[in-house]
Amino acid sequence: MPDIILKNITKTFDEGRVIAVSDVNLTINDGDYVFILGPSGCGKTTLLRTISGLIQPTFGNILLDGKDVTDNPPQSRSIAFVFQDFNIFPISVWENCTYALNVQGYDNDYIIEKGEEALKIVGLEERADEIPIGWGNGDLQRIGIARAICSGAKILIMDEPLGSLDPKIGAEFRWELRNIIKDSKLTAIQVTHNQEEAMAVGDYIIVMRDGKILQQDSPKQLYRFPNSLFVGNFLGGLNILEGYINHINPPVNYTTKIRLGGPKFDIISEKVQYELDENVVIAVRPEDIYVFPNEYDFDASETNWEEINLFDAKILEKFLTGKELVFIIELDNGDTLRVVKPEVFKYNLSVGEKIHGGIFSKHDLRIFKYPKNLQKEMDLQ
Amino acid sequence: MVRIKLENVSFKKDGVQILSNINLTIEDQEYLIIVGPTGAGKTSLIGLISGLYRPTSGKLFFDDEDITNLPPNERNCGVMFESYALFPHLNVLDNVSYARHMQTNNHNETYSIAEELLHLVRLSGREEALPSECSGGMQQRVALARSIMALSKGGVIILDEPFKALDAGLRLNLRREVKKIAKSKKLNLTTIHITNDMQEAMMGDKIVVLDEGKIRQIGTPEEIMYSPIDLFVSNFFSTELNHFSGKILRIEDIPIPGYKKKPLQKVIIQSEEGYILFAKTEKKFKIGDEVTFIIRSQYFKARHRKRVDKTNNIFGTILRVKFMGAWLRIEIEAPYNFENLQILSKNEETNANDNQYIDVNSNPQKTYNSNPKKLLKIEVPTTHIAIHDFTVGETVTVFYHSQYAIVFPKISNIDEILKVH
Numbered sequence: 001m002p003d004i005i006l007k008n009i010t011k012t013f014d015e016g017r018v019i020a021v022s023d024v025n026l027t028i029n030d031g032d033y034v035f036i037l038g039p040s041g042c043g044k045t046t047l048l049r050t051i052s053g054l055i056q057p058t059f060g061n062i063l064l065d066g067k068d069v070t071d072n073p074p075q076s077r078s079i080a081f082v083f084q085d086f087n088i089f090p091i092s093v094w095e096n097c098t099y100a101l102n103v104q105g106y107d108n109d110y111i112i113e114k115g116e117e118a119l120k121i122v123g124l125e126e127r128a129d130e131i132p133i134g135w136g137n138g139d140l141q142r143i144g145i146a147r148a149i150c151s152g153a154k155i156l157i158m159d160e161p162l163g164s165l166d167p168k169i170g171a172e173f174r175w176e177l178r179n180i181i182k183d184s185k186l187t188a189i190q191v192t193h194n195q196e197e198a199m200a201v202g203d204y205i206i207v208m209r210d211g212k213i214l215q216q217d218s219p220k221q222l223y224r225f226p227n228s229l230f231v232g233n234f235l236g237g238l239n240i241l242e243g244y245i246n247h248i249n250p251p252v253n254y255t256t257k258i259r260l261g262g263p264k265f266d267i268i269s270e271k272v273q274y275e276l277d278e279n280v281v282i283a284v285r286p287e288d289i290y291v292f293p294n295e296y297d298f299d300a301s302e303t304n305w306e307e308i309n310l311f312d313a314k315i316l317e318k319f320l321t322g323k324e325l326v327f328i329i330e331l332d333n334g335d336t337l338r339v340v341k342p343e344v345f346k347y348n349l350s351v352g353e354k355i356h357g358g359i360f361s362k363h364d365l366r367i368f369k370y371p372k373n374l375q376k377e378m379d380l381q
Numbered sequence: 382m383v384r385i386k387l388e389n390v391s392f393k394k395d396g397v398q399i400l401s402n403i404n405l406t407i408e409d410q411e412y413l414i415i416v417g418p419t420g421a422g423k424t425s426l427i428g429l430i431s432g433l434y435r436p437t438s439g440k441l442f443f444d445d446e447d448i449t450n451l452p453p454n455e456r457n458c459g460v461m462f463e464s465y466a467l468f469p470h471l472n473v474l475d476n477v478s479y480a481r482h483m484q485t486n487n488h489n490e491t492y493s494i495a496e497e498l499l500h501l502v503r504l505s506g507r508e509e510a511l512p513s514e515c516s517g518g519m520q521q522r523v524a525l526a527r528s529i530m531a532l533s534k535g536g537v538i539i540l541d542e543p544f545k546a547l548d549a550g551l552r553l554n555l556r557r558e559v560k561k562i563a564k565s566k567k568l569n570l571t572t573i574h575i576t577n578d579m580q581e582a583m584m585g586d587k588i589v590v591l592d593e594g595k596i597r598q599i600g601t602p603e604e605i606m607y608s609p610i611d612l613f614v615s616n617f618f619s620t621e622l623n624h625f626s627g628k629i630l631r632i633e634d635i636p637i638p639g640y641k642k643k644p645l646q647k648v649i650i651q652s653e654e655g656y657i658l659f660a661k662t663e664k665k666f667k668i669g670d671e672v673t674f675i676i677r678s679q680y681f682k683a684r685h686r687k688r689v690d691k692t693n694n695i696f697g698t699i700l701r702v703k704f705m706g707a708w709l710r711i712e713i714e715a716p717y718n719f720e721n722l723q724i725l726s727k728n729e730e731t732n733a734n735d736n737q738y739i740d741v742n743s744n745p746q747k748t749y750n751s752n753p754k755k756l757l758k759i760e761v762p763t764t765h766i767a768i769h770d771f772t773v774g775e776t777v778t779v780f781y782h783s784q785y786a787i788v789f790p791k792i793s794n795i796d797e798i799l800k801v802h
Contacts (some may be wrong), residue, residue, distance in 0.1 A: 135802070136801075136802030138801045139802050166418050166419055167577060167578045167580075168418070168577075168616075169801050171620060173801055176801070193547075193549070195549050195706075196549060196705060196706065199704065199706050200703055200705045219706075223704070223706050235706070236549075236706050236707070285707070287762060287763070287764055288765075290764075320602055320606065321580045321583050321584075322579055322580045323620055323677065323678075323708075328557075340707060343606075344679070344680060344782075363765045364764075364765065379516065380551045
């Protein structure tokens, strides 16, 4: 049974002069863990507030469990919040956790049952009587989550819940948070500026810009098949090359030529039809570019390189980023590409070295209509 | 030309010991990263260098001059804060030149230096823009130019968590850009960059790992990554790690020396879970030593079948698979490895040497029955040459190359050290 349905939600501010959310339709199923991503000002916070009832939509309806709750106050919606800065009171863990139930006047047995259950889920049952002063940020957020669970809400709304944690701690805590949500059978909607976090633990991701939903898909689908340059780039740096359609092999096989003496690439595009000489942008993920030493013998290799597009390049930069090795390579026409390989990389390629680059067209190259404003499309702000 | 030296520097604030006995040399024009978790003392350390704080004991030198008691404005040291702190009512050019206008009357010269700096940070043509009209990346470059402007040639620039508030994608590009500017031959800057992000730390010429007010390790990114001094440092510089404890059964000398010509040995370890595993390490262990060793998640490779006849192989059942973009994260539950031990000791076709690896005197079940199953977390690339569809429930064998295991003397409170607080 679908849990949250948004129908034509629009929210304007300043007497209609600012459109924060524009005609959004969205269904979130019971038990889903959903992320909303987008640059600042894209409308994601407004959308969260609309769902929770903190603000009223200008148009449209919100249905929870099939019931129209558009005009209902937040406390009637079975929604709890988890905040970036925890909002923990300087009282005991137990009092923090059961605060809302106490205020609402539930009977003692019920409060004890719910409170114990919530603290057990987050692993703080042994520390219920402590006052959480000087605690690490991870433990503080555990209290925040326990408090949300304790309220009995079915839906969690989380605004950057791991944003205040050190990156290292956040990267581990995200798995714990996912387990808690799944084990407690909660529906969760989370906003983050960490795309990797969203891909790692989200069931699916909604990408917004200018108040609209651009794409809503599983992490893999979104990452592999973005429906726009913006989405692809926002999900994790995309390499782009500007070029034009050089040859068409109907119905879906195109050869694009990269401008100013750059290489040619064969690309398959099943969705959009292009015309000869049409300006296009092709995009490839940094990890999908292969680099080989100049003397590499493709015929003697065990791997089948038949369908790869090869080109000449030179290594401009090389650096480690932890588990990945990054090369910046330059094509003959001066265009540069970012190449990411696992840190354990078999060839020792050095800066200045001439190499072969390769990209599998069918799997890894995407082709897009040339946007009106390429710079804006690639701007992550 | 600034070479910074800290000699036995300690710092107390409100009676609390923040930094203890810091000894550190930062070479002229070096790009130094100071990395550590929240509360490690990073901000206090740069406060001491920039002159906002005075050390409780110890001395600071810029080149050979003792600057311990020199006020901040006489130190030729600029700080760029996380929030940029740009003047909202001044345009880009005036933001950059403001401080110098206050100091000198030669406004034309000030503007020409500012223009040159703006060119260097790729903001030529945007001189008239107000901060509110600039993207986050541009605002940051304005702040960087402004901090550099305050220095006389070849000063010290301190970057305090410069990329914290930015989206992940944007951060990648800015890191390269900022380092290029800082390293520019025109500026001759010595740079100190604070972060709590290990990926960002890797951009430094040298990394200082700070924890609880003490320096844990100083080294190049490669040294920190491949020869971490302890579990804390190896954990901090891993996205995820797997750890094993066990006993050394056999040792082989490796004739080729390792990093910095240090002699190496290959140790053959029987882990608590019954696996026979290899590790290449600096020569410091002997047979019978109890050790703990770690293998980062990205060093494992996975194959689709069960294989029990080889050492350094662990088989198990896939519990979870998660797509993470360039990487696929797989959780594997590996059973206690009786099968492996039995086959290795009975199979006559196995390399004769393998038989010697097994500790026949100990009954593994009796010795180690506390941890019968091992949860492994591995990451494999998702590129289409490398990717195989791994499915939950299938049995896979994982293996790694022995040079990627990092061995420590046995650590008994490992879970406590790795716990997320």
